[in-house]
Amino acid sequence: MKPMSGCALIGAARALSGIRDAVVLQHSVVGCHWGSLAESMLQQPDNFRQASTIVYEENVIRGGVELISQGLSNIVELYPHVNAIFVISGCIPNMIGDDVESAIARWQEENPGRCVFYISAPGYAGHEGDGIDRALMALLPLMENRAKELNKKTTNSDNTKEDSVMFASVPENLTPRLPCGEETATLPKVNLLGLTASDPYSINDLKYLRQIFAGRLEIVCALQQCSVEEISRMGQVDLNIVFGRGRKLAEQMQKQFDVPYICCDYPYGIQGMIHFLEQMETILAVDFSDIKKQITVRADILVKNSAMYLTTLYQLTAALVGDSAHLSGMQRFLQDELGMEVMIEMDVDIEDQNRLEKELENSRAVLLMGSSYQAELADRLSQPLVRYIYPVVDEVCLTEQPIIGEEGTAYLIQQIVNASMRIRYKTDGVFHELRKMTSNS
Amino acid sequence: MNEFYTDMMLLGMKPFAFLHRVGVNGKQSGSLAAIHEIPNAVTVMYGPRGCGFHYRNTVRVRSGPVANLECAGLADQDVIFGGEKKLRTVLQEIDREKHPEMIFILPTVVSDVINDDIYGIAQEMQPDIRAKLVVIRSQVFSHMDKSNSRKNLKELAQHNCRQKFSGADYRGCGYVEVMNALVEQVMEPQEKDPLAINVETFIWGYGGTKKLERMKALLARMGIRVNAFLPAAGLDQIRQAPKAALNLVRRKKWAQDMEERFGTPFLHIAVMSQWHGLEGLRELYETIGKKLGVLPQTQAILDAEEKRIRPKLAEARVRFAGRRFCVITNSFSNLPDVIRCYQHDLGIPLCHILLIRNPNFRRDFAVDDTMMEQLYQRIRGAMDLYGCNAELTVDPEADELEKVVADSEFLICGGNPRYACYGKPIIPGFLDRNVFDYDSYAEVVADHAAWLDKAGMPSHLLLNRMEYDPVFYPLRCDDENTLASKELYSRMWRLRKR
Numbered sequence: 001m002k003p004m005s006g007c008a009l010i011g012a013a014r015a016l017s018g019i020r021d022a023v024v025l026q027h028s029v030v031g032c033h034w035g036s037l038a039e040s041m042l043q044q045p046d047n048f049r050q051a052s053t054i055v056y057e058e059n060v061i062r063g064g065v066e067l068i069s070q071g072l073s074n075i076v077e078l079y080p081h082v083n084a085i086f087v088i089s090g091c092i093p094n095m096i097g098d099d100v101e102s103a104i105a106r107w108q109e110e111n112p113g114r115c116v117f118y119i120s121a122p123g124y125a126g127h128e129g130d131g132i133d134r135a136l137m138a139l140l141p142l143m144e145n146r147a148k149e150l151n152k153k154t155t156n157s158d159n160t161k162e163d164s165v166m167f168a169s170v171p172e173n174l175t176p177r178l179p180c181g182e183e184t185a186t187l188p189k190v191n192l193l194g195l196t197a198s199d200p201y202s203i204n205d206l207k208y209l210r211q212i213f214a215g216r217l218e219i220v221c222a223l224q225q226c227s228v229e230e231i232s233r234m235g236q237v238d239l240n241i242v243f244g245r246g247r248k249l250a251e252q253m254q255k256q257f258d259v260p261y262i263c264c265d266y267p268y269g270i271q272g273m274i275h276f277l278e279q280m281e282t283i284l285a286v287d288f289s290d291i292k293k294q295i296t297v298r299a300d301i302l303v304k305n306s307a308m309y310l311t312t313l314y315q316l317t318a319a320l321v322g323d324s325a326h327l328s329g330m331q332r333f334l335q336d337e338l339g340m341e342v343m344i345e346m347d348v349d350i351e352d353q354n355r356l357e358k359e360l361e362n363s364r365a366v367l368l369m370g371s372s373y374q375a376e377l378a379d380r381l382s383q384p385l386v387r388y389i390y391p392v393v394d395e396v397c398l399t400e401q402p403i404i405g406e407e408g409t410a411y412l413i414q415q416i417v418n419a420s421m422r423i424r425y426k427t428d429g430v431f432h433e434l435r436k437m438t439s440n441s
Numbered sequence: 442m443n444e445f446y447t448d449m450m451l452l453g454m455k456p457f458a459f460l461h462r463v464g465v466n467g468k469q470s471g472s473l474a475a476i477h478e479i480p481n482a483v484t485v486m487y488g489p490r491g492c493g494f495h496y497r498n499t500v501r502v503r504s505g506p507v508a509n510l511e512c513a514g515l516a517d518q519d520v521i522f523g524g525e526k527k528l529r530t531v532l533q534e535i536d537r538e539k540h541p542e543m544i545f546i547l548p549t550v551v552s553d554v555i556n557d558d559i560y561g562i563a564q565e566m567q568p569d570i571r572a573k574l575v576v577i578r579s580q581v582f583s584h585m586d587k588s589n590s591r592k593n594l595k596e597l598a599q600h601n602c603r604q605k606f607s608g609a610d611y612r613g614c615g616y617v618e619v620m621n622a623l624v625e626q627v628m629e630p631q632e633k634d635p636l637a638i639n640v641e642t643f644i645w646g647y648g649g650t651k652k653l654e655r656m657k658a659l660l661a662r663m664g665i666r667v668n669a670f671l672p673a674a675g676l677d678q679i680r681q682a683p684k685a686a687l688n689l690v691r692r693k694k695w696a697q698d699m700e701e702r703f704g705t706p707f708l709h710i711a712v713m714s715q716w717h718g719l720e721g722l723r724e725l726y727e728t729i730g731k732k733l734g735v736l737p738q739t740q741a742i743l744d745a746e747e748k749r750i751r752p753k754l755a756e757a758r759v760r761f762a763g764r765r766f767c768v769i770t771n772s773f774s775n776l777p778d779v780i781r782c783y784q785h786d787l788g789i790p791l792c793h794i795l796l797i798r799n800p801n802f803r804r805d806f807a808v809d810d811t812m813m814e815q816l817y818q819r820i821r822g823a824m825d826l827y828g829c830n831a832e833l834t835v836d837p838e839a840d841e842l843e844k845v846v847a848d849s850e851f852l853i854c855g856g857n858p859r860y861a862c863y864g865k866p867i868i869p870g871f872l873d874r875n876v877f878d879y880d881s882y883a884e885v886v887a888d889h890a891a892w893l894d895k896a897g898m899p900s901h902l903l904l905n906r907m908e909y910d911p912v913f914y915p916l917r918c919d920d921e922n923t924l925a926s927k928e929l930y931s932r933m934w935r936l937r938k939r
Contacts, residue, residue, distance in 0.1 A: 031467020
């Protein structure tokens, strides 16, 4: 197999990489630490908050739990502003049976007041999506603590469910450090689930959404860029917006905190964004009519600017590779707004690149939408590739360019057109292949 | 396209220098770097899907992720019951569908722990598989010998500044593990060609291909043939590698193995800068000539080459004379070589040397007082030996640094651009421009002389708007989290060295 996405450990590390005041400690070998950083660092290059316990051969024999306390102690010394530490264990500690939970608990006894969470994510136990789910579920104790605090205030009783079997305990003293009072604001509140800091453009998209939502909706927590305090307030929102990933967490939050959720396509395109805003209008009784109007007006300008290309993009045959956060939204955009024929559609967590190669070679698809990991294939087939999902390791975005909504629509069209124009195609002559055949004979 | 500058550009665009401050890659990365050089080869990563995924992006390739990496995709069941079935299936599929000449089976930490008999499986399957199966054997777990850097520094400290470094056997380095596998499983006994050598194609610096092409041309004039570039060779060439009478290598562990198995001696270029300049070139080729029994022919060519380029070198020396150069470096161990290369080989008069140390140098490399004194002694020895009258300043305060810079006309400060803020012309890092033929050397010298003509310094450099860390470039001084991650990694890594 040639996997198009990583393992559970990589997924867990990605899911947590956007929490600005948290540090990830990978209890695993050096390669996992390096690999997960290498795939994602271009999206957030100036803020590393991850380390490894560097599991080595002696730990296979003697166990490696002592590394946990050493790692944790170093973290609290070196990151004075850290509000949460996430310990993710990889393949080897799980194979040798390191009791990481107990090690964390012992350390917490000696270091009260520290917030440490444990995620078991051996690489052999699932794909990236599984790891993202595991990591997101590990955030629940933070929300529970907040809920307890609020309940104490209102009912003076604590009826919050205590079921965090796989989680280390959350010290009660976390909540006093959190500012209170935001719950009284009047705007409907939402969380955004499913995106990570390592998803290309995700941080820019969040800025864009905040602008659109301003004065109408409050984004309490968006996991691609948030704080521990924001996570703790996730249970006090009106709606969880789930972009593909994070459904398990949303379901659990519905049970525990009565927060409803909605699964949405990532709002690529003009209509994608308008539809998304309409969903918010329906559920949260907010009014985005002026924003929708603005988007429509700007869409008209965009259409004029790209008129000569839209005709070519219409009925263009494409292959689409994506993860569950992005795939359906992009498919809808390509088909519904650009009129493309999506001939191949593959979920990176489920499908295999070898299958993609086979299908692509036998298909009519001439445009490839995916990640840097399809670059060699695209080169080989002389196909334009637009990188829109993780991992993007051969392209950077240094501007605030979003990829959703009307601005993103213009950008996506531009990317598709430019990628196509840059293909070096038939450079040796239009009938070069025929020439070769004659000389061979 | 100029290969040196193209390599510099493309590798500079990769984030790996940055990443190396906060971690190291697993040894599979080195293995893939070696296999990537071999045409028509496929690698099967015998591990979970994550290894097969992220390692595509962590090898030392100039372009994007590697393509020919397959993965067994070991899952829960395989960890418990063994992954043999999956391995057999994937090998058969690759052989049938991709028709490679060689299939490398690369173990991971998971397969090393479950300890499947990969070699036995490969041997059993080989008769039915068209491709040559090569099993990489782990020499250590996860990453190469973790005490290696300390051992190397210790050995280096004990050398005087003229001695060639010969340590660095890199036990467990993934790259070397592949080379060992080629020696043990692919190479076959051959009748020796007394005038043929193999040249290892690994870390010759930017522009490595051009360097080796020109080396090959120069060797040809001496009557010496390159039998194979290793591992950048096809199956047949690798099989016939033992034809060579000498290996010219950058990593000696596999060469020792080849010497033992096939009687092929080797010449180890452990530190390229120790073979720099006219003296370095002469020593390199004379050693090769001597080992192959063609010293007189070799010397005749070297004499002619030196005579041909000396006027060009003299011209540059005249231009350097009387100017004031300041070297800024973080490296204790390299500094003697730096002094020799600039002062002695190039004729660049150094008036100042600023040594800005890693504040944790002694801690990180377990340097005791004796070793520290040895390292200083090497530096002082090099200054005496090469007639360097520079003032050596260690860890200067800001005002001291400014004074030194003010007293200098040109700064030579490697890759760290933080010193551009002083408005003095910066001469780019030089040591990586080690070349192995005379025309290239003359070009390098001329390039340096040309920097003297550069008019003025840019006065609105964007990079001057931030401060890069003086030691841990390219980290920035104001990036607290990343600096903390760097320190955390360093502490955890040291725990492994007990």
